[in-house]
Amino acid sequence: MKITVCIGSSCHIKGSRQVVSQLQELISQNNLGDKVDLGGTFCMGQCQKSVCVTVDGTFHSVSPETVTEFFNENVLSKV
Amino acid sequence: MEQFDKKVIRKFDTKVQYLKYKVLREVARHAWNDTLLENVMNIPQAIVPGKESTMRCCVYKERAILGERVKVAMGQDVSGHNIIQVIDIACDECPAAGYSVTDSCRGCLAHRCEDVCPRGAISFDHNHVAHIDKSKCIECGKCAEVCPYSAIVNRKRPCQIACKVKAIDINTDGAAAINDEKCTSCGACVYRCPFGAIADKSYILDVIDLIKGSENNKNYKVYAVVAPSISGQFSYAKLGQVIKGLKELGFHTVVEAALGADLVAMSEAKELTEKGFLTSSCCPAFVSYINSEFPDLAEHISHNLSPMVEISKYIKKTDPTAKAVFIGPCTAKKAEAQLEKAKPYVDAVLTFEELQALFDSRKIEITSLDEDVLDNASYYGRIFARSGGLSDAVVQALKEQGLEDFPLKAVACNGIEECRIALLKKRKGVLDANFIEGMACLGGCIGGAGSLTHGPKNKAGVDKYGKEAFEKSISDAISVLK
Numbered sequence: 001m002k003i004t005v006c007i008g009s010s011c012h013i014k015g016s017r018q019v020v021s022q023l024q025e026l027i028s029q030n031n032l033g034d035k036v037d038l039g040g041t042f043c044m045g046q047c048q049k050s051v052c053v054t055v056d057g058t059f060h061s062v063s064p065e066t067v068t069e070f071f072n073e074n075v076l077s078k079v
Numbered sequence: 080m081e082q083f084d085k086k087v088i089r090k091f092d093t094k095v096q097y098l099k100y101k102v103l104r105e106v107a108r109h110a111w112n113d114t115l116l117e118n119v120m121n122i123p124q125a126i127v128p129g130k131e132s133t134m135r136c137c138v139y140k141e142r143a144i145l146g147e148r149v150k151v152a153m154g155q156d157v158s159g160h161n162i163i164q165v166i167d168i169a170c171d172e173c174p175a176a177g178y179s180v181t182d183s184c185r186g187c188l189a190h191r192c193e194d195v196c197p198r199g200a201i202s203f204d205h206n207h208v209a210h211i212d213k214s215k216c217i218e219c220g221k222c223a224e225v226c227p228y229s230a231i232v233n234r235k236r237p238c239q240i241a242c243k244v245k246a247i248d249i250n251t252d253g254a255a256a257i258n259d260e261k262c263t264s265c266g267a268c269v270y271r272c273p274f275g276a277i278a279d280k281s282y283i284l285d286v287i288d289l290i291k292g293s294e295n296n297k298n299y300k301v302y303a304v305v306a307p308s309i310s311g312q313f314s315y316a317k318l319g320q321v322i323k324g325l326k327e328l329g330f331h332t333v334v335e336a337a338l339g340a341d342l343v344a345m346s347e348a349k350e351l352t353e354k355g356f357l358t359s360s361c362c363p364a365f366v367s368y369i370n371s372e373f374p375d376l377a378e379h380i381s382h383n384l385s386p387m388v389e390i391s392k393y394i395k396k397t398d399p400t401a402k403a404v405f406i407g408p409c410t411a412k413k414a415e416a417q418l419e420k421a422k423p424y425v426d427a428v429l430t431f432e433e434l435q436a437l438f439d440s441r442k443i444e445i446t447s448l449d450e451d452v453l454d455n456a457s458y459y460g461r462i463f464a465r466s467g468g469l470s471d472a473v474v475q476a477l478k479e480q481g482l483e484d485f486p487l488k489a490v491a492c493n494g495i496e497e498c499r500i501a502l503l504k505k506r507k508g509v510l511d512a513n514f515i516e517g518m519a520c521l522g523g524c525i526g527g528a529g530s531l532t533h534g535p536k537n538k539a540g541v542d543k544y545g546k547e548a549f550e551k552s553i554s555d556a557i558s559v560l561k
Contacts, residue, residue: 007559043332
């Protein structure tokens with residue numbers, strides 16, 4: 001599974017660093033290091049939403065507060 | 080048009096920059112419209128219409144020179160293969176006689192000039208007027224300093240005064256000629272020549288091609304990588320409007336080169352503790368200067384890529400078909416981008432002058448745009464743009480990596496002359512420092528030749544911009560890059 005977090009300026013200000021670090025933690029807590037590939041990219045063109053994240057190409061809008069919920073719904077249950 | 084021109088000219092320091100800008104703007108305008116080929120010969124007449132000359136002896140010479148400027152704006156060579164090109168016919172062949180006595184000499188009795196001359200080069204004619212024997216004169220300038228009438232002047236060419244690495248000679252026709260072996264492509268002569276006879280080759284056409292070929296970033300994405308010195312530029316608008324303007328031009332997004340600087344600060348600090356002595360590698364003119372004048376010290380050049388290359392490399396890691404265009408104050412970056420270590424990552428380099436021309440070629444009035452955001456790097460990455468900033472960042476990077484026990488002694492060299500002194504001391508083994516921060520331009524990157532304006536506010540502007548960074552530590556800024 002490939003998770004890409006936007007680290008462009010707009011998402012950065014909305015907390016993409018916190019999203020990245022929380023995801024890193026959740027991935028290691030659940031021992032998914034070899035199944036999930038976490039990466040960054042600059043700008044997905046949806047700057048008006050929360051932090052942009054794609055899971056195998058599917059778009060999600062995530063904030064530092066909703067990371068766990070996002071992870072359970074879209075990563076943990078599908079991997 | 081006249082009204083527009085008056086508004087635009089305030090954006091530059093000199094009318095030479097403005098002229099260069101007009102040429103770039105015209106070339107770019109035709110390139111966007113696919114009309115450059117049929118109009119390339121008409122651009123000089125479009126800029127200088129009518130029969131009256133505005134700058135030179137006659138309108139035909141003005142147009143002939145403009146024809147050469149068009150070639151340089153299109154990235155063509157008009158002299159040699161250097162980024163820095165001499166437009167022979169634009170060179171006024173200024174006097175280059177060195178120290179000479181003018182008719183202000185009153186033939187006084189004191190003869191301080193004679194007393195102070197260390198080589199006995201001064202003699203007097205039957206009217207007691209001083210004369211300098213050129214075969215003896217060593218150009219020390221002491222006679223000019225002591226003359227009570229300021230009658231002795233230094234007739235040196237502005238380009239040669241600007242070129243502290245002594246890369247400008249005079250050819251057999253009397254025009255300036257650049258010694259490519261010595262030239263660091265810093266562009267000081269470009270900015271200083273009052274006739275605009277020296278110019279940096281432009282790659283605006285490559286950038287326009289990249290943007291057009293992307294078809295609105297569908298075929299591939301074009302990234303603008305902007306240098307932190309942008310903070311003091313485009314002072315008539317807000318930085319956020321410049322960022323928006325870049326996207327209007329067709330860039331997919333804008334990334335701070337300063338984030339590359341954050342990466343460099345971390346690895347340079349580590350490299351320093353391993354090697355014990357290092358010279359910085361972010362200023363390409365400084366690196367080129369060491370390679371040509373101090374090859375014996377080249378082993379100490381940091382192996383880090385420059386911030387420009389580092390961040391472009393990262394962009395291409397996340398997006399392999401990406402194209403990266405660096406936009407900064409620097410002409411030497413144009414040369415650096417052609418080196419093997421940079422070529423795979425940096426697709427083109429623009430200066431701020433060229434960016435202004437690109438905006439106006441598309442009639443993008445940035446002051447009327449909404450503000451977009453630019454925030455990738457930390458305070459420390461951003462202050463790389465001014466002299467001393469890199470050293471501050473290395474101190475911080477040592478601390479953040481638990482390496483503060485390393486006894487850092489940095490010397491921040493502001494301008495190539497200070498670099499030369501530090502390198503000479505190092506060569507003789509008398510340099511009391513283990514890290515040389517070398518910046519070829521005075522003030523650091525903010526003094527770069529490709530800047531729109533060079534002002535005292537620029538340094539304060541960089542510090543203010545640094546403090547506005549969302550991330551306060553280098554580690555936080557680069558943590559998203561892992």
